[in-house]
Amino acid sequence: MKKVLFFIFALVIISCSSSSSTTSAPKAEKLSKKTLKGTWEITDIRFVGDKGLYKAFLFDLADSPCFKGSQWVFIPNNGSGKFSLPGGSSCEAVTNRIHWSFYEPGDATYQFQFKYVDEKGKSLDGANTGYRSNIDELTPNSMIMRVATTYEGNPFDVLLTYTKVSEDITL
Incomplete structure (x- = not known):
């Protein structure tokens, strides 16, 4: 009887573990702060909404x-920068100095955050x-980058397109 119960228990464990691994979505690749290293320029600004x-x-x-034509400098090792x-x-x-980082809200997306x-x-x-x-x-x-905002109570998004200009990280 013990062998039968052990067999059923093992079968339940195996079936649960295999079903959870096949149904879970793969996690998005982690962003690296090093990707932003350098000087970037905002080359396009678009609005998305009604x-x-x-x-x-x-x-x-x-x-x-x-902001069009603005220059942004990102230093990845300490999160400092300016624009x-x-x-x-x-x-x-x-010109404003900033401290920046990535934030993961837990929904497989990433956000850019900064403060002056x-x-x-x-x-x-x-x-x-x-x-x-x-x-x-x-x-x-x-x-x-998608910046959520409102105007006269109506929500919309501003899409900022950054293009890397150089590897220069001079503040």
Whole structure:
């Protein structure tokens, strides 16, 4: 009788373990911070949502067109970086230091997050808050980031396309 119970128990364990391994989805490949190492430029800005005109004030800093042509520097070993807006007729030229990282919300996606910091790496916001955006695509030479926002109560997404300019990581 003990042998029969042991056999049934072993059969249940084997069947449960094999069914769980065949039904689980493979985990997305882990992103490496090294992929972002270097200087990147925002080369395209698109809006996704209902048809209409959009106005997006990004990262509590400037209107979305001001980010086109901006240069972003990412240093992977310590998560430091900066970005510079080029300025123009209706945009102020500005440079901000940031501390950045990847975030995994647990749904097989990745997000880029950053906060503004001073020269010593201390947060400029007393509440230590920052910004988080979904990464739609990341290759060694391009990245598409999706920034969720609203205008007059209507939600939409801003797609920022980054193109790698160089391996330079000078702050």
